[in-house]
Amino acid sequence: MIGELMILAVIGLAGLVLAIDDWRGMLLAWALMGAAGGVLLQQTAEVPRELAGIQILNSVLLALLFYLAGRRARTTAPRTLTARPAIHWRFRVLAALFLYVLARMLVIRFPLPIASPSLLIVTYALIGIGLLIATLSRSPLKAGLGVLTMLNGYQVFYLSVQDSLLAIGLMAGMNLLVAFLVVALTLVRQEEAA
Amino acid sequence: MNFPLLILLAVPFLTVPVVYPLRRTPLAAPFAAAVAAALVGFLWIVPWPLSAARPDQNTLGPPLVLLGRTLRLTETDRWVLSVLWGSAALMFLTAWPFRFERRLYPIGMAAGGLWMLGLLLRPISLGTFFIGGAALLLALTLLGEGHGMEGATQYLIAASLGFLAWVTAAWAAEQATLNPGQPLWTTLTVVLIGMALVLWLGVWPAYRWVLLLFAEGAPVGAAFTVFLLNYGTWFWLLAWAQEFPWLSQLPGWSASLQTIGILMTLSSAVLALAERGWGAIGGYAWLAASGLSWLALGLGTVEGVHLSAWTLGIRMIALIGLAFALAAHRRMSGSTESGRIPLHHGPWVIALLLGSGMALMDVPPFAGFTARWALTRWLTLSHPILALALMGSVGLLGWALWRELLTPPKETTPLRPMPRSVVWFGIAWWIAELLLLFSGPWLGLQLKALAEAWIRVRLIE
Numbered sequence: 001m002i003g004e005l006m007i008l009a010v011i012g013l014a015g016l017v018l019a020i021d022d023w024r025g026m027l028l029a030w031a032l033m034g035a036a037g038g039v040l041l042q043q044t045a046e047v048p049r050e051l052a053g054i055q056i057l058n059s060v061l062l063a064l065l066f067y068l069a070g071r072r073a074r075t076t077a078p079r080t081l082t083a084r085p086a087i088h089w090r091f092r093v094l095a096a097l098f099l100y101v102l103a104r105m106l107v108i109r110f111p112l113p114i115a116s117p118s119l120l121i122v123t124y125a126l127i128g129i130g131l132l133i134a135t136l137s138r139s140p141l142k143a144g145l146g147v148l149t150m151l152n153g154y155q156v157f158y159l160s161v162q163d164s165l166l167a168i169g170l171m172a173g174m175n176l177l178v179a180f181l182v183v184a185l186t187l188v189r190q191e192e193a194a
Numbered sequence: 195m196n197f198p199l200l201i202l203l204a205v206p207f208l209t210v211p212v213v214y215p216l217r218r219t220p221l222a223a224p225f226a227a228a229v230a231a232a233l234v235g236f237l238w239i240v241p242w243p244l245s246a247a248r249p250d251q252n253t254l255g256p257p258l259v260l261l262g263r264t265l266r267l268t269e270t271d272r273w274v275l276s277v278l279w280g281s282a283a284l285m286f287l288t289a290w291p292f293r294f295e296r297r298l299y300p301i302g303m304a305a306g307g308l309w310m311l312g313l314l315l316r317p318i319s320l321g322t323f324f325i326g327g328a329a330l331l332l333a334l335t336l337l338g339e340g341h342g343m344e345g346a347t348q349y350l351i352a353a354s355l356g357f358l359a360w361v362t363a364a365w366a367a368e369q370a371t372l373n374p375g376q377p378l379w380t381t382l383t384v385v386l387i388g389m390a391l392v393l394w395l396g397v398w399p400a401y402r403w404v405l406l407l408f409a410e411g412a413p414v415g416a417a418f419t420v421f422l423l424n425y426g427t428w429f430w431l432l433a434w435a436q437e438f439p440w441l442s443q444l445p446g447w448s449a450s451l452q453t454i455g456i457l458m459t460l461s462s463a464v465l466a467l468a469e470r471g472w473g474a475i476g477g478y479a480w481l482a483a484s485g486l487s488w489l490a491l492g493l494g495t496v497e498g499v500h501l502s503a504w505t506l507g508i509r510m511i512a513l514i515g516l517a518f519a520l521a522a523h524r525r526m527s528g529s530t531e532s533g534r535i536p537l538h539h540g541p542w543v544i545a546l547l548l549g550s551g552m553a554l555m556d557v558p559p560f561a562g563f564t565a566r567w568a569l570t571r572w573l574t575l576s577h578p579i580l581a582l583a584l585m586g587s588v589g590l591l592g593w594a595l596w597r598e599l600l601t602p603p604k605e606t607t608p609l610r611p612m613p614r615s616v617v618w619f620g621i622a623w624w625i626a627e628l629l630l631l632f633s634g635p636w637l638g639l640q641l642k643a644l645a646e647a648w649i650r651v652r653l654i655e
Contacts, residue, residue, distance in 0.1 A: 113378075114369070127358075134351045143347045147354045154358050161365065166261060170323040171361075174330070178354060181333050185346060188337055 003118055006040040010122055011103075014129040014149055015096030019089045023070050023141060027063050030145050034059020037122070037156055044119060046160040051168065055155065058172065062148070062179045069183040070141060087136060099128035119160050126153025144182025151175050196255040198240045199267055202275075203258075203314075205233060206307030214300040223290035226299040230283035230306070234276045242267070265314045270647040274429040275310060277644075281421060281510050282306050288514050289414040291615040292521045298415045301335045304328075309426050318437045319364035325430060326357030329394065329423060335415035336407055345406030349419070352403050356393035359386045367438050380444055387434070388450040394423045395488070396481055397454050398461035404481055408520060409473030409530050417517030424484050425506055428491070432644075435651040442651055451492025456580065458485025463587030466594040470601075472523060472547055473530030475594050476516045479554040482591055483509055483562065486584075490569055496649055497572065501565055503645040504638045508561045511630055515550030515623045519543055522616045526609050533601035540612045542620040544599070551595045553627060555588050561630045 013033035020026045038056030041047045103124035107117050127150045134146030155171060162168055209229045216222040242254035257266040282302060289295035305328040312324030330353050336346040363386035370379035391397065396404035407416035435442045459482045466478035487509070491502035520530050522543045527534035537544050556562035566584065573581040630637070 131351075131355070140343065140347050143351065147351060150354065150358065154361075158361070158365075164320075166263075167320060167323070170320065174323060174326060174357065177327055177330055178350070181330060181350060184334060185337075185343065185350070188343075 003040070003043055006036060006043065007118055007122055010036045010040055011096070011100050011125045011129070014126050014153075015093060015100075017145060017149060018092045018096050018129055018133050018136075021089065023139075024067070026142065026145065027066055027070070030066075030149065031059055031063030033149070034063070034152055037126075037152055040119075040122065041156060041159060044116065044160060046116065051159055054172070055159070058175065059152070062175070065179060065183060066141065066145070069186050073141070073186050092132070092136070095132055096129050099132070100125050103128065114161050115157055116160060119156050123153045123157040126150065126156070129153075140182060140185035144178065144185065147178055147182070148175065151178060196258045196267075198236070198242065199255055199258045199265065199314075202233065202236060202267075203265070203307070203311060205229065205236075206303045206310065209303045210300045210307075213303060217296040217299055218293075220290070222296065222299045223286050226303055227283040227286040229303065230279045230286060233279045234283070237272050237276055237279075263320055264316050265311070266316065267314060270432070270643060271314060273641070273643045274313065274432075277425065277506065277641075278306060278309065278422075278429070281425065282418070284510070284514055285414060285418045285421065285517070288417075288518050288619075289521070291613055292412075292414065292525060294524070295335075295412050295414045295521065297337065298335045298412070298418055301331055302418055305331045305335075305422060309422060313426075313429060313433055316437065317364075317368070318434060319361070319368060321433070322357070322360045322364045325426070326353075326360060328426075329353045329357060332415075332419045332422065335418060336411040337415075345403060345409075345411045345416070348403040348406055352393045352396075352400055356390045359390035359393065363387045363390060367434075367441065370440070371438065380440070381446070383438075383441065384444055384446045384450060387431075388446075388454070391427065391450070391454055391488075394427055395454065395458065395484065396420070397485075398457050398465070401458075401461070401465075401481060405469065405474045405477040408477035408480070408516075409471050413473070413520035413524060413530070414517045417513050420480060420484075421510070421513060424487075428487070428502075428506065429644075432647055432651070435648070439651055448492050448494045451488055453492075455485045455487070455489025455492055458482065458488065459587055460485075460583055463590040466591055469594070470598070471531045472598055473520055475591075475598055476520060476530075476547070476551060476554075478594070479551050479591055480513060480516070482587060483512070483554040483556070486556070486566060486569065490565075491648070493572070495572075496645075497568075499648045500638065500642065500645045501568060503641045503648075504634075505562065505565050506644070507637045507641050508565070508630055508634065509554070511623070511626050512550050512553035512560070512562070515546055515627075516554065518616075518619050518623070519546035519550055522613055523547065526612060528607070531604075532598040533604045535609060536603050539609060540616070542616045543612060546616070546620050546623060548595065548599065549624065549627070552592075555591045555595070557588065557592065559631060560627060561634045564634065 010033055013029050013036060016029035017026050020029060035056045038052045041052035041055060042049055103121045106124050107120045111117060112120060130146045130149030130153060133149055134143045137143045137146060158171055159168060213222050213226050216225060244252045245256060252269050254267045254272060257264040286299060289298050308324045308328035312321040315321040333346050333350045336349060363383050366379050366382040366386060370383055373379060393400050404420060407419060441447060462478040462481040466475055487502045487505040490498045523530050523535060526540055535543060553560040553562060556566040570581045570584055
């Protein structure tokens with residue numbers, strides 16, 4: 001029951017990242033989504049509790065990094081942050097709901113023997129929503145959050161099936177690399193616009 | 195301990211902190227090019243002791259063990275790395291006259307180093323992270339001065355998704371090896387590799403980022419990115435086929451590669467008719483040209499694999515010409531839109547744009563024509579409609595290129611004078627294309643080692 005609530009919370013927060021236009025609200029929703037994903041992993045027997053804790057910490061720190069980058073970009077290139085997607089937020093919420101239903105159907109239709117179905121629902125839904133965020137957004141910061149949402153979703157699955165700590169560490173490294181690239185793209189634009 | 199291999203792996207990363215502070219100076223390009231060329235020289239000068247890891251694979255020196263994982267250099271890897279670093283050296287020199295390409299040198303060295311690590315590292319599931327890291331890092335080379343943001347963002351999305359597909363494919367391939375007889379894992383592996391190729395090679399419908407890179411980004415950075423993703427993936431796939439020999443025996447393997455090749459070639463030719471601008475048409479020409487290599491590889495015949503390896507050699511010169519011409523165009527007019535530079539204002543730039551575009555389309559007398567002709571002849575008997583479509587695609591792309599040339603001049607801001615380097619580069623490029631025409635068979639012999647590696651793993655009758 002708690003697991004099901006956490007799944008809904010994670011996917012609901014990802015839906016909020018998709019729907020919200022204000023960059024600070026979006027970042028807060030994204031940080032909460034990452035933390036909720038970590039809590040969900042803590043309830044899973046397949047994932048060591050320490051790794052789930054690192055996942056929570058990672059999300060919070062990355063959100064802080066993006067906030068600092070956003071604050072810097074706001075002063076000289078506000079359009080970097082405020083560019084709104086062409087699609088109204090109501091349709092984006094509907095799309096997030098549709099992706100959640102699709103993820104549930106996919107898990108029933110194509111189950112993976114090793115992976116837990118509840119974690120697979122989160123993975124499919126977050127990859128779908130993340131892809132939608134990335135492709136609909138016009139600002140590098142929001143597109144980057146979309147990419148990181150996809151990576152977060154994938155990590156939920158990967159942590160539950162991967163035994164190698166080196167591979168898990170490298171996956172976390174890829175998350176950091178993407179975060180660094182998003183910050184660089186946001187600030188480079190600011191530099192060019194200045 | 196294999197010290198030469200350790201040096202080979204460490205040098206690109208040690209170069210980055212030296213090149214980075216130099217990136218705004220004219221020293222960065224020749225320095226990075228010299229290091230890349232020195233790596234090629236190092237690969238061939240060092241007397242590697244041969245030791246056989248497997249009967250069909252000679253390892254150059256003992257494997258290097260780092261963090262409990264092995265890195266090994268084989269005869270095939272030596273050719274692969276020579277092609278990668280040799281081409282990278284040419285790219286660095288191509289970017290030399292252009293200030294907006296300054297991010298290419300440090301990022302290019304780091305990305306090349308990561309790709310090399312990924313190719314040599316086993317198990318392949320760990321190598322995937324380094325390959326993915328290299329692909330992601332390239333996003334930074336795509337930004338020029340005040341342009342290229344949309345292309346870089348779209349590239350980041352495609353590269354990240356492709357990376358996820360590769361990681362999952364590696365995991366599924368390991369599961370397939372551990373659980374033989376379960377078709378789920380083999381099917382999943384082939385499907386995911388197909389998805390990764392679609393995203394990284396710019397196959398329709400995930401092709402848009404390639405055009406944006408050439409049209410809006412830093413052109414040499416864009417060329418370096420598509421080069422590393424195309425050539426690197428060709429070599430990376432070979433590493434997969436060597437690591438998982440069952441992979442290339444699957445019925446879906448050849449079909450996937452053929453579909454990707456056909457989609458790249460034909461969709462680019464058709465879509466090019468709806469697009470305007472030198473950069474976009476150049477991007478389509480590149481997609482069509484590289485599609486031919488993948489189609490030839492997917493044929494699964496000895497001749498097809500040889501042809502695919504040979505096209506790797508000849509496409510590089512055309513790609514470099516296109517990148518230089520687009521960069522010069524951007525420097526003169528601030529964009530890559532057609533009609534900005536009249537023929538009398540930048541004759542060498544326009545000649546280079548036309549020449550490199552025609553070389554990528556395999557128009558005679560460029561060396562690529564022999565490859566397209568040979569492929570068309572093979573396909574004529576078994577797939578006549580496809581053979582006709584392949585020849586027709588040249589006509590469509592040619593029309594798109596011709597239309598760019600005929601675009602009436604636009605009234606724009608004053609043009610900068612044509613850089614003098616364009617003349618020297620143009621002369622060198624046309625001579626290189628001429629030499630390529632005559633040295634094509636010789637080049638084919640040199641790249642035979644790459645083709646032989648594929649043929650060994652595929653067990654072609």
